[in-house]
Amino acid sequence: MRRFDLILPSSVDDCLRVLAERGPEAKLVAGGTDLLPQLKNGLLKPACVVDLSGVAPLRRLERTDGRGLRIGPAVTARALERDPGVRSDYLALAESAALIGSVQVRNLATVGGNLCNAAPSADMVPPLLALDAEVVVAGPRGHRRVPLASFFVGVRRTVLAPDELLLDIVVPGPGPGSGGSYLRHTPRRELDIAVVGVAAQLTLSDGACAKARIALAAVAPTPLRATAAEQALEGQPVTAEQIERAAALAADAARPISDQRGSAEFRRHLVRVLTRRTLATALERARG
Amino acid sequence: MTMKTTREVKGVGLSIPRPDGPEKVTGETRYVADLTPHGLLHAKLLRSPYAHARIVRIDARRARALGGVRVVLTAADVPALKRKAPTRAHAVLAIDRVVFVGQPVAAVAADEPAIAEEALDLIEVEYDVLPAAVDPLQSMQAGAPPVADAGTEADTSEALAHSGVAAAKADAGPARAANVTQQVRLQRGDVAQGFAASDLVIEHTYRVPMVHQGYLEPHAVLAQWDRAGLLTIWTSTQGSFNTRSEVADVLGLPENRVRVIPMECGGGFGGKIRALCEPVTALLARAAGRPVRYVMTRREELEAGMPAPQVIIRLKTAVKRDGTLMALEADTILESGALSSAVLTMSGVFLGSLYRWPSFDIRGFEVLTHKPSIAAYRAPTAPQTTFAIDSQMEQIARRLNLDPVEFRLRHLVREGDPMANGQPWQGHGGREVLRRIAEHPLWTSRAEWSAGGGTNGRGLRGTGLALGGWIPGLQPTGATVRLNPDGSLGVLTGQVDIAGTNIALAQIAASAYGVDIEQVRITTGDTDSAPVTGLSAGSKTIYTVGAAVLEAARDARRQTLEIAAAEMEASIHDLEIEDGRVTVRGVPGRSITLAQIGKKGNLYMSKVPPVLGASHLAFSLQAPAFAAELARIEVDAETGEVTLHDFVVVQDAGRAINPLGVEGQMQGGAVQSLGMALTEGLTFDEDGRLTNPSLLDYRMLTAADLPRIETIIVEVPSPAGPFGARGVGEPPIIPAPAAVANAIQDATGVRITELPLTPERIAMALLASRASSSPSAAAPGEVSTR
Amino acid sequence: MPKHVLSCTVNDEPVEVLVRPYETLLDALREDLGLTGPKEGCGTGDCGACTVHLDGQPVASCLMLAAQARGRSVRTIEGLGRRDALHPLQDAFVRHGAAQCGFCVPGVLMAAAALLAENPRPTDEEIRYAIAGNLCRCTGYTKMVAAIAEAAGVGPVREGEP
DSSP: OOOOEEEOOOSHHHHHHHHHHHGGGEEEESSOTTHHHHHHTTSOOOSEEEEGGGOGGGGOEEEEGGGEEEEOTTOBHHHHHHOHHHHHHOHHHHHHHHHSSOHHHHTTOBHHHHHHHOOTTOSSHHHHHHTTOEEEEEETTEEEEEEGGGTEEETTEESOOTTOEEEEEEEOOOOTTEEEEEEEEOSSSSSOOOSEEEEEEEEEETTEEEEEEEEEESSSSSOEEOHHHHHHHTTSOOOHHHHHHHHHHHHHHOOOOOBTTBOHHHHHHHHHHHHHHHHHHHHHHHHO | OOOOOSSOOSOTTOOOOOTTHHHHHTTOOOOGGGOOOTTOEEEEEEEOSSSSEEEEEEEOHHHHHSTTEEEEEEGGGOTTSOSSOSSGGGOOSOSSEEOSTTOEEEEEEESSHHHHHHHHHTOEEEEEEOOOOOSHHHHTSTTOOOOSOTTOOOOOHHHHHTHHHHTTTOBOOSOSSTTEEEEEEEEESOHHHHHHTOSEEEEEEEEEOOOOOOOSSOOEEEEEEOTTSOEEEEEOOSOHHHHHHHHHHHHTOOGGGEEEEEOOOSOOTTTTSSOSSHHHHHHHHHHHTSOEEEEOOHHHHHHHSOOOOEEEEEEEEEEOTTOOEEEEEEEEEEEEETSOOOOHHHHHHHHHHTBTOSSEEEEEEEEEOSSOOOOOOSSTTHHHHHHHHHHHHHHHHHHTTOOHHHHHHHHBOOTTOBOTTSOBOOOOOHHHHHHHHHTSHHHHTHHHHHHTOOTTSOEEEEEEEEEEEEOOOOOOEEEEEEEOTTSOEEEEEOOOOSSSHHHHHHHHHHHHHTOOGGGEEEEEOOTTTSOOOOOSOTTOIIIIIHHHHHHHHHHHHHHHHHHHHHHHTOOGGGEEEETTEEEETTOTTOEEEHHHHHHHTTSTTOSSOOOEEEEEEOOOOOOOEEEEEEEEEEEETTTOOEEEEEEEEEEEOSSOSSHHHHHHHHHHHHHHHHHHHHTOOOOBOTTSOBSOOSTTTSOOOOGGGOOOEEEEEEOOOOSSSGGGOOOOSSGGGSSHHHHHHHHHHHHHSOOOOBSSOOHHHHHHHHHHHHHHOOTTSOOTTEEEEO | OOOEEEEEEETTEEEEEEEOTTOBHHHIIIIISOOOOSOOSSSSSSSOTTEEEETTEEEEGGGSBGGGGTTOEEEOGGGSSBTTBOOHHHHHHHHHTOOSSOSSHHHHHHHHHHHHHHOSSOOHHHHHHHTTTSOOSSSOSHHHHHHHHHHTTSSOOOOOOO
16 A cells, blocks of 8 residues: 555544545545555555544444434444344345455445445445435535435446545335345355345235335446336236246346456346346245 | 384374464464564565566656665666576566566565555656467467567476476477477377277367466565675575575575575465565665565465466367277467476376377477466366366266276276386376275265255256376485484474475384484474475475485484494394383393483583484485365356365375374365366456456355365375375365366266356356257267267 | 554553554554564455454454554454463364464464354354355365364364374
C-alpha cells in the first residue's frame, strides 16, 4: 500500500464534514475487505482514508414495526449470518452473508461495503433486491431514500456522490406467507466469489403467488432483477411448470460476459438451474 | 544392511512427531520475513507490464529523489549482468528487452515498504511493445515472435538432477523452429504395423495448464554484506548450496565469499530449488550498505514465480480386442516459458514405458513462450503425463469391458523391462499398491455406490482410480555424525528440513549407531558449516541424505567400537552397543559407556581421538516409487460441481522410516494433486497477462472441499535405500487427476481430457453429450473399431 | 503523515504503540510489537495465515488497518496457551504431526480456537468449515482436523511418542 492520511470520525456528522472537505480524494473504510485489496493492488491510491469503525450508529441492526429490518451499513456479514431475527424472517439474506469469503472475512466484511463496492457479484445484494430494500443516504443536502434497485449504475459504480455516506438499509417486512432463498455457484466451497448468484423471494396468498422477486448477481454490470420472470409467476399458483418457465425467463434476462471465472453460456445455464432451485426452496419456505 | 543390535532401539519405523512441532504451534519458528535487523531496508521491484517489449528508456530520477528511498537500481547500474541469462536468477534486471509480464526492470530499497511502492510509481519506463508468443502451439510455428536469441543454450541442469532418466536423449542443440529449444524422440518397434494390426484405436489430446506450487510462504530474502565484502543471505530455499552457486555466479564472487543460511522454508515443492530474488536483493544491500529484505507479494508469486509447465499431449494408442497392447504414438509439448529448462525426457519415458508397449513413437518438444520461466513442481511432468496415459488405459479397459485394475496389472512394467530410454527398470512396488487399492471396500463396493445416486439426475455417482510412478532424483551428498562427551550423537547435514526429514534422518542415525532417538540431534548447517548437500527435492532426501547419514552413523559406530575394543582389550566382533554402553557379548559387567568414550576423545593429553563419522556419497541406482489413488465422487449433473466423498492413497514407501511423516507427505501430495485435478490453473490472456493473479482466482482447495485423505503404506524395500526406504514426497501428487477424470467418466459417461476438471467443463460436457448422443456412435476420441 | 497512537489490548496486556496510518493490523503486530506468529501469505484475505482474534472472533488481520483495533482486544498465536504449557489444540497438533512447514499453523490454530470457544463439540464438517478460510499446502488438512477433534474431545486421542 502507498501512504495516506487516516481520519477517525466518531459520529456521522464528523464523517460528513470530512467528506464535504475531502470527498473526491478520500475513500471510506469499514471492514476493509474490498478496499484494502484494491489499495494493495494499486487500483486505488487515495490521499486520505476515512475509518467508519468508530461511528457506532452505523453498526446497529434493528427490527422495526411491522417486522421490518434496519441494517446499519457497518453491520458485518457474520452478524447477519447469525442473527436469529434475520435467520427467521430474512433467511435468504442470512444465507447470502454466510457464503462470503471465510469466517475471517465475514467477521470484517460489512453489508454497506458490499453495496458501495458494487461488484456485480456482491452476494448480499440479490436478497436485498428481492426484499424490495431501500437505502438511506446522508449528505450535505440532507438525507434521501433510494430504492436499492436504482442504487447501482455500473460496475463498481453507485449513485453515491463523493460527499455522501450510506446511512441505513431499510428492509420492509416480507409479510406472512413469504419465503426466500439465495444460492450461488462457486468452484470451491469457501474463500470463493460467485460465478452466478440468484435470490428468489415468493409471497403466497390464497394458494397463489401474490409477489415474486428474482434477483441475479454476476450476470450483468449491476445486480439485476429478472422482472419478466417475476411477472410470469405473479397471480397464479406456483407449479413446477411455472417455475421452469420463470427459470428460462430469468436466464434470458441475464446479460453475462465470458471471463476467467466462467463463460457467458455457462452463466446463463446456471441462472436457469439456480433460479429453479431457489424458487423451489422459496416456495417450500413460503408454505412452511 | 541389517544392524546387529541385541534389542530394538527406538529409531526406524516409529511414528515420532517432528521435534520442531512445539515451536511451530506457538509461532516461534522464524521465517525470513520475521527477521528485522537494525537498519533494515525494504525492497520492491518494478516489473514489466508487457509480455514482450524493447526497453527504450528508463528514468529513475524522480524515484531517487523521494524521501526515504536509499537505492534505485536498473540494469545500467549493474554492468556485469550477463546478456543471455542462463537461469532466471541471472536475469536480475532486464537489460534492453523484457520477455514476460512481471519481469523485473528496476529495484528499489527504501525505509518503508510504502515508500518503496511509491518510488516504483515514479520510475518512468518507455517500452516499445512487440508481438508476444503466448500460445505454445502457435509459438512452435515458423514466424512466431522469437522468445530467446537463437543459439541460447538449453538449460538441462534440472533434467540432470533427475539423472539417469534424463541423461538419455535430450537433444539440446540450437533451436530449429523458432521457439522450440529442445526436442526428443523415443522409438521402439514398428508403430505403423502395430496400428495396422489393432482392433481399437483411441486418440485424445490431454491438456494441463501451468500451475503454481502454491507454497504459503512467498519467496523471501534478507541480504547483508560485511566490511570484508562477505555476503550473507538468509533465504527461504530448498537448496542452500545450489543457491550459493547461483548467487556467486551472478555476482561474480567466489563461492566461499557467499554464505547462505537457509531459514525455515514455508513450503517449496520445487518452486524454491533455484535462486530467484537473492541476487537482486544482494545488489541492493551492497549499494545501500545496509541489510535489505525482499518479500514477494502473492501477486508477484503468481505472475512472476517459477510455475510448472503447461503440458499438451496428443496420445494415440492401439490395442487388440483381447486387450493386447500394440502401439503408442504421442506428441508431447512442454511450455517452458521464457527460458529453456523443462525436464523433457521424463514425460516420454512415462508415456512409453510405464506399461509394456511393444512399439511406440514419442516426440517431445520444449517450447518457449513469453511467460515466466518454469521450475520444478513435485514430480515434474509426472502428474500431467500420468493424466494422459492412465486416462487412456482406463478408456481402453472400459471399451473392451476389461477389469480396469487387472488391465493395468497385466501390462505394468516389471523389473528388468527396458525403459523408453533403454535403461532397465529397477524393482518397484507398483503391483503391490495396485492390488492393495483394489481390495479397498471403496473399490469393491463401487457398484452399490453408483446405484445409490440421486434420482433427479443431480447426484451422479462414480468411483475412479489411477496408478502413478516416479523415478526420484539422485544427487551426491555428505553428512557427519559425532559422539558428544555425554554419549549423545550430533548429526550434521546441509539438508533443508522441509518434509520433516530431519526426524527420519535422526531415526536412521539412531538405528544405525545403536542408541535411542532421544540421544540424537540433527543440525542443519549453512553453506559455511555443512557438507555440500543437494536439494531438498526430487523425493531424494531420505534416499540420498538418509544413505549418507546411515553411512556416517555406521562409520561413527565402527570408530566407537574400535576405541572400546582397545580400551577393554576385547575383539571388536564381540562388542555391542546397548543402553548407552559398549558391552562384551557373554561377559556381563564388562562395559564402557558411550559417555566415557566421548569424554576420552575430548580430554587434554588423551590419546583417544574424537569419534567423527563422515560420509560422502554419489548414487547411481534409482528406486522407483509408486502410488495409487482412488476417488469416490458425486457430481451435480446440472452445475457440474464435484463432491469428493472419499479419497484413498496407497503408496510404496520401501521402508517407512517414520510412518507419521510418510502419511503427512501422502496426504499433502494427494491434495496438491486434487487441486491440479479440480480447481487450479494459471490463466493468461492473449497479451500474456495473468488473469488470475490472486488466491481468490487461483484456487487451492480448502478443508471444506475435502474429505479425510485415507493413507495405506505398502513396503517393497529398495536395494540401496537406507533400511530399504524409497522416496515418498513425490508419488502422491501423481495419480489424482487421472483418478478423478476416471471417476467422472464412471459417474457421467463423459471423458474430459483437459484440466482442471471444473464444474463448467463437466456441466458443458454433459449438456453437449445429451445434445448429441446416439447409442451406436463411437465415443469421442475413438478412431476405429473392427 | 502523522502516526496514530494505537491503544488496545494484545494478548491480555494493555498496549500503546505508534502506528502509521496506512499500516495494517498484521504489520503493526509483526513489526511494531514483535509478534511474528501471524504471517502474511497473500495480503488480500484469501489464505488465513494472518488470522488473529479481535474481541474473540477470528479476523484476517491483513485486511484491517492497525488503527481500527483501537480500544479492542487482540489475541495472536503468542497469546494462545501459556509459556509453560501448550494449549490443548497446540499439544494435539504436535502429537498428530499436523504441522509440516508450519507457515499456516498459527492462523489455523487461531481459527480452531475460536471455533472451540463457541462450539466445544463440533462435528467433522463444522471443523472443516471453521478452518476453510485457512489454506494449507503441505498437509492436506486431515491431521489438523483429527487434532482439533481430539482437542475438542470428539475424536480419538493420539498417543505421544513411545
